[in-house]
Amino acid sequence: MAANKGPAASPDELRTLKLAGMMYAKEQDEATAKALANETVPPPPADVQAKTDEAVFAMLKACRKKRRRRRRAIYLLRTAAAVALIVCVSVPLAFTVDASRAAVANFLIQNFDQFSRITYDVENNAKAPVGWTSEYYPQWLPEGYQFDRINYTGQAQEIWYINDSGSNIYFSLSTHNSPFLFDTENTSCSTEIVGNYEAALCIKHDKRSCAIAIVLPTTTLFIQGPLTKDEILKIANSTHNLF
Structure with a gap:
């Protein structure tokens, strides 16, 4: 009688796990290099296998697949060992397909705290999220x-930020012909100067939301969120490589 094998993971699930391991490895390599160069830099996480297992369970929960979940988890945890091996030994991987890069980056952001936290350089400038390739990204955000x-x-290329209350800040870079997706009803709009560029700023009359659009030579930068005028202008002016 043939052995009763666990249900096979889908190709997309296995591919995401493997690519996540490779992207994780790239970040680990960079963190290790920094640690070796500067003793004040905290070391990278030590227990790679445990974190990989946690990520697998989190992915299963997110998929909301209750049927055969236990057997499927056992099968996927077997693949976690392979992912951990990739994490430990693979060389940095350059992802050329944007959709794959975003899917893998979001897997890491949603399952590993070190990728969801905003980190800062020595000058206290916020860094870009894992998987982000554009030269433009905010270097300042409100606390939390x-x-x-x-x-x-x-x-478009898009980043969403979130705080504990569930409020979102949206940052995007889009083609010049993309629509300005902001409800301008009950809104006051004005022209501001950000760097050397004119910016269209719109603020809701109830002050609960605002948006700003800046047309750059090759892209349109758009920011929206529950921000004050000073906050959204500070985010816009902090954009990396804007000046």
């Missing part, structure tokens, strides 16, 4: 926010 997810489409 962390990365929620990133996305790539044919017309």
